[in-house]
Amino acid sequence: MRPPPQAHLPTHEVTNQPPAPGDRDLWASDPMLRALVSGSGLAAYGALMGRADMAEAGRAANRNPPELRLFDAGGRRLDEVAFHPAWHRFMQASIAAGYHAAPWQGGSHAAHAAMVYLASQTEPGHCCPLTMTYAAHPALADLPDWQAKALSREYDPMVRPMPDKAGVTLGMAMTEKQGGSDVRANTTRAQADGDAWRLTGHKWFCSAPMSDAFLTLAQGPQGLTCYLVPRWLDQRNGIRLMRLKDKLGNRANASAEIEYDRALAWQLGQGGDGIRTILQMVHHTRLDTAMAPVGLMRAALGQAHHWVRHRSAFQRRLIDQPLMRALLADLSLDWLGSLALGLHVAASFDDPQDRAFARIGVALAKYMANKLCPIVVVEAMEIMGGMGYVEDTPLPMLYREAPLNGIWEGSGNVICLDVLRSLGRDPMCRDALHDRLAAAAGQVAAYDTALAAWRSRWNPAPTEAEARWFVEETALLLTGAALIRGPHHLFAEAFCRSRLAGERGRLAGAIPAGLADALSDAAFPPA
Template sequence: MGPRTDLTGHDVTNQPPARGDRDLWADDPVLRDHMGEEATPAAHGAALGRGEVAEWGRRANRHLPELVQFDAGGRRLDEVRFSESYHHLMSLGLTAGYAGGPWTGGSHLAHAAMVYLHSQVEPGTCCPMTMTYAAVPALAEGAPGLACDWVPKLTAAAYDPSVAPLSRKRAATLGMAMTEKQGGSDVRANATRAAPADGAYRLTGHKWFCSAPMSDGFLMLAQAPGGLSCFLVPRWLEDGTRNPIHLMRLKDKLGNRANASAEIELHGAWAQLVGEEGRGVPAIIRMVHHTRLDTAMAPAGLMRAALDHLHHWVSHRSAFQRRLIDQPLMRSLLADLVLDWEGATALGLHVARAFDDPARAGFARIGVALAKFLNNKLAIRVIAEAMEGLGGMGYVEDTPLPMLYREAPLNGIWEGSGNVICLDILRTLARDAGAGAALRAELKAATGADARYDAALSAHAARWPGLPEEGEARVFAERLALLLTAAVLIRHAPHPVADAFVASRLDHSRGHVAGSLPGIDPVPLIARLGGGD
């Protein structure tokens, strides 16, 4: 692109061209390769790539949600007002089947790809859609009667942000509120009380984090007479009155800014039981299992967005008489980061495919925990390196890098931080023989193709013939997740990708910083970024 003259009369040179309309599906060979033809969210990828949609994402992050607690007369409203761009993005995702697709003839694999794609544009709107998707199995299994009313609205290919009871809405969203001040991840320490009342319950207490407080209802944990139990708490009652759920303040978060998160108080809020009294954790874990799939997949999308922007920048920017992409250090860095991104994408989609096969439920349980742990640890590093690759421009809001960087830690925190996930991995392997057998089968299926992988798998088994002590859970989970990623790439990725991943991730010869690949050809790896640059 030739020089342009700005209003000051200066020639604008050595700047990348504007991105314009793009196609996030067509420009991504990694996504297409690992999806195959089984489920194709191509239309959603094309829609999300439009320049108009990118602008919605920017505006939704600049014009933040606003809490409106009272009307002019002092009556409680407890509402959150969002920008129009937020509503456009919610409508785009929900009408495409982000939440309802897997339950209405689609697949969890296609859903995972939609999470990956949507996260590249505006990840904050993913939160309410993800919880709506994940609430369906919790209601269907734990409260079939409630599911009859709620599930058709939760799975509708529509978006209805109106403030009204469920019966008056054409579509609905469902959120979650588990965390309390004194407990954090230890939900059994929850202090919110649930008192039986006329065939239902009244909840009194607080929640320190209520994700997406403008949802039409929430799944919450509270102490009932029979112990910790799970409840569905609607925001509006069918008689037209507001359920007494008071929004105390919105969280001032590092990232995920387009999405509101709130502290709430429950003042006798009307609720219905999901599952049995005293069985709240098993009831809500059905929701958590599916939200974890999204928290494993979203970091791959964030990495893709960061690397796509870096690739565009270095392909059109020169320094020291050479394009940045032609310089050896930049090529080595890009290739190294591609391996993290493709590994995360391949692992996430492989786990998502298991969600579609009841016979692979054991692998889905352990696989999603491993993918969530590793992918989120990698995302922070990859996005930081991409930001640095742009120099000072990577640190300003004219690019998406600051938004992606702020978002990078979130999915590692949400639905179980790293230590919680590692302990869950140990617990699953100790208690679920089916999950352990399924994982061993996945790892074994890749043997015989690469002696280095076989040796690394044998070394892992020799180091940990049984489960490790808790203090080693992180290194155990990391090595196991890396082996699983390598197994997936060996079986399903182009040979140069799998070869480079095994060579650089399963031994200890490489350096600790990105861009320290041990003598690997970067050309076929950089080609995986696609996009025609």
């Protein structure tokens, strides 16, 4: 057993410093999560992701970012990315647990969403290729061999063609320089080559460039079409890595700029129907971008709670000081609300009758969770003072990661405009949203008042310039509805009073005395 670090030093004695967190069971220590979702393997996965050695592996993966290897020693092209062993450890563990596959093998999308939440608390970078592998499943219906191999629970990072691999992962390459979110402006072109296609063009962002294949959009004879581009053939396919992106965060994961040089590809879906085909994938990746920031919030608040329970100032533990309890309780409502909404939306992915709500709900959940996440993380960092700002703690990594999911799969304005389009064009989406909001009425007075005001304000529908205002109000209402449906009336009442009835200032912790009572300990029970 490793001996404890020395606290009695020649010059002083180390006191008033929290002990090392040690192993944390992310499932057992999260009563709200356990109350909202169940699924085979979640307990074991949460215990694994909370272990101290996995936390150390996460630090190693982020401190040793992937390395681009364009050529071998003789000048021959490799176009490969090398990862630290810690990265492979996370990939192996999460693939074995079924992060990417379980919903398609009899499990639930809600349990998958919980795995995203748990993994993001320890090492969020490796979630990227696994999320895309999970999300690609519906779009691969035309290629059943690829679809089946992507469900394997064996991690195989070897460079070899799909038929020779134990399992594969999938990436995505859509964005081009001139278009950004406007993928209709893409110029990558596809030319027929027998039963296959040859793609030529440039992609400004390619997520997880060491994946075994990429879903991509290119201009075919009938217009913008979706294709699957394999990474490895009997020889290397015509995919050229130009550079790795020097990103703010997500450092353990690689993102690249690539070129297709007559890369062999297979068509997915109908010609000219590329956006509809790729949206099957985007719909599911959006679920993960709604859940990952909730995991980041939980991780940041967990660090803050550990700090304040073991540190004193002015002769009192920080956790016993009323202002600190108010701040932590207020921040916890942002996390708890996002968790309840995210899992409520994820459950709708499991019911074919709920597809209309899933479409609108996932956009609202993604928008709100990602707007709240940076605020929660930076407040947790401030709670820890200078220690929260140094790399000895996970807070800097969480801070760098916090903006990512708000950008990936549609930034804020894109999401808000998508919400307006969905409600305007699809009466089923509109009816599903109104039904969910109405179902929560009659239990919390603040919610009922806010719902009546919302119905009055947004009749007629908002203009484009009001999209953010509308989406924020709607997401907050839907969060309140999700909490009302949940197991803790205390959380629902506090959320509705502070977020919907206006018993709160603009900044975190600005809440009335008494609103925070018992919230903090209920959300983060003492070990």
